Amino acid sequence: VTQTKPIVPRIHIALTHDPIDHHSFDSYVAHPDSGAHAWFLGVTRRTTNDRITDHLFYEAHESMAKSQMDHIAISAASRFNLFAVVIIHRLGKVDIGQSSIAVGCSSAHRIESFESLAWIMDEVKRDVPIWKRETYAGGQQEWVHPVGPS
Amino acid sequence: MKRSLEIELFAGVRTTLGKPSLTIEIDDQQTCVASDVLQAIANQYPEIAGMIPACRLAIDGVYVGHDHTIDPSCRFDLIPPVSGG
Numbered sequence: 001v002t003q004t005k006p007i008v009p010r011i012h013i014a015l016t017h018d019p020i021d022h023h024s025f026d027s028y029v030a031h032p033d034s035g036a037h038a039w040f041l042g043v044t045r046r047t048t049n050d051r052i053t054d055h056l057f058y059e060a061h062e063s064m065a066k067s068q069m070d071h072i073a074i075s076a077a078s079r080f081n082l083f084a085v086v087i088i089h090r091l092g093k094v095d096i097g098q099s100s101i102a103v104g105c106s107s108a109h110r111i112e113s114f115e116s117l118a119w120i121m122d123e124v125k126r127d128v129p130i131w132k133r134e135t136y137a138g139g140q141q142e143w144v145h146p147v148g149p150s
Numbered sequence: 151m152k153r154s155l156e157i158e159l160f161a162g163v164r165t166t167l168g169k170p171s172l173t174i175e176i177d178d179q180q181t182c183v184a185s186d187v188l189q190a191i192a193n194q195y196p197e198i199a200g201m202i203p204a205c206r207l208a209i210d211g212v213y214v215g216h217d218h219t220i221d222p223s224c225r226f227d228l229i230p231p232v233s234g235g
Contacts, residue, residue: 125233145162
């Protein structure tokens with residue numbers, strides 16, 4: 001009998017001050033019954049409207065952020081029948097083009113992976129206590145506290 | 151009788167006040183809920199009063215609703231709108 005539904009999904013969450021190498025988790029998300037591996041990378045964007053960003057800086061309530069990320073990953077695995085979930089968030093200075101977050105997963109079919117990445121990112125952006133501070137090209141700094149969906 | 155609560159601050163709220171935590175006084179004789187704490191912060195720290203309606207209170211690392219009863223022995227965090235991802 002072919003196993004198509006994960007029994008114990010693999011969950012890895014982390015906060016890191018180092019650049020994120022999501023390829024190092026390719027084997028972690030692999031599963032012989034998976035037909036889809038998917039990754040989302042959130043990266044520092046240079047232009048927002050007419051403002052030029054020099055870099056971002058992220059800080060977290062670390063213990064609470066890890067707890068929230070763990071909860072989101074476990075919920076996603078159950079909700080979308082995932083074999084594995086990885087959520088890694090960067091802290092500290094993140095330059096243009098570098099990843100601030102990597103979310104990876106695997107599932108039997110592509111639709112679960114596609115949908116889970118969007119769902120996980122929405123949950124992260126709503127509940128995980130991590131904040132970014134923009135430093136603009138002119139040196140001005142500003143914490144980002146969005147009100148409503150972002 | 152009054153009792154002090156220390157509340158940890160983050161990001162823009164911390165930067166605006168220029169310190170990592172704040173202290174509020176609450177009435178020890180009456181039942182205090184989370185919304186009372188948020189209101190007390192707004193009253194006692196007008197510099198950040200405009201930010202409080204968008205903030206959440208976390209107790210011992212868990213978000214709580216406005217009607218959650220306060221145990222002063224817990225850890226309190228003022229969580230402004232998050233912007234990770």
